[in-house]
Amino acid sequence: GIQVEQSPPDLILQEGANSTLRCNFSDSVNNLQWFHQNPWGQLINLFYIPSGTKQNGRLSATTVATERYSLLYISSSQTTDSGVYFCAVEKHGGRTPLVFGKGTRLSVIA
Amino acid sequence: DVKVTQSSRYLVKRTGEKVFLECVQDMDHENMFWYRQDPGLGLRLIYFSYDVKMKEKGDIPEGYSVSREKKERFSLILESASTNQTSMYLCASSPLTSGTARRKLFFGSGTQLSVL
Incomplete structure (x- = not known):
């Protein structure tokens, strides 16, 4: 099946810093989503982004489908950004559920 | 906003018990999913x-x-609970759109199940 690798696995930032999280995938996809899991366990959908670039406030995401990677940018990080960020993909042409990466654990310290 | 509701936030059961985890979504989504999340396994x-x-x-x-x-x-049933089924269980739903593409996935808040 399709493989999804996220990097880095862990990241510690000072409040106000910027960061880039990466998601590599092993096959062409028609669906890619980024999620944030807060410290209480709730998973929130951040972006549906199979290709191109989207922005939502301090967060933005870019997927380069031809090169099989996606990036999540967090600018001016805040302590509330802490948690685990997951990338999930669905293989192109398949009728299969999303496959999740192992996530990047982000800790933003004041 | 889409709401996916899981019946319990925390649940403690005994080995061998039959366990029901319930999930309800209010957005008429066709697709529903059950995941489990364990440390280090995603x-x-x-x-x-x-x-x-x-x-x-x-x-x-x-x-x-x-x-x-x-x-x-969408209900998840553990026919005879075992200790290795202690985990966080997450329910999710998504709409079915045209073709084979699946759109945004929405999660419930999870059920932390402990099997003793």
Whole structure:
């Protein structure tokens, strides 16, 4: 099946810093989503982004489908950004559920 | 906003008990999913359903079954709970759109199940 690798696995930032999280995938996809899991366990959908670039406030995401990677940018990080960020993909042409990466654990310290 | 509701936030059961985890979504989504999340293993798919009375096995279906009698409700059943089923269980739903593409996935708040 399709493989999804996220990097880095862990990241510690000072409040106000910027960061880039990466998601590599092993096959062409028609669906890619980024999620944030807060410290209480709730998973929130951040972006549906199979290709191109989207922005939502301090967060933005870019997927380069031809090169099989996606990036999540967090600018001016805040302590509330802490948690685990997951990338999930669905293989192109398949009728299969999303496959999740192992996530990047982000800790933003004041 | 889409709401996916899981019946319990925390649950403690005994080994051998039959356990029901309930999930209800209010957005008329066709697709529903059950995942479990364990430290170091990420999210793993147990079962999913694309329509009422339909079910398909995910990556780790052993020891579990599911029921989808109504579109809005997807139940996960542990026939005989075991200690290795102690985990966070997450339900999710998504709409079915044209073609084979699946759109945004929405999660419930999770059920932390402890089997003693």
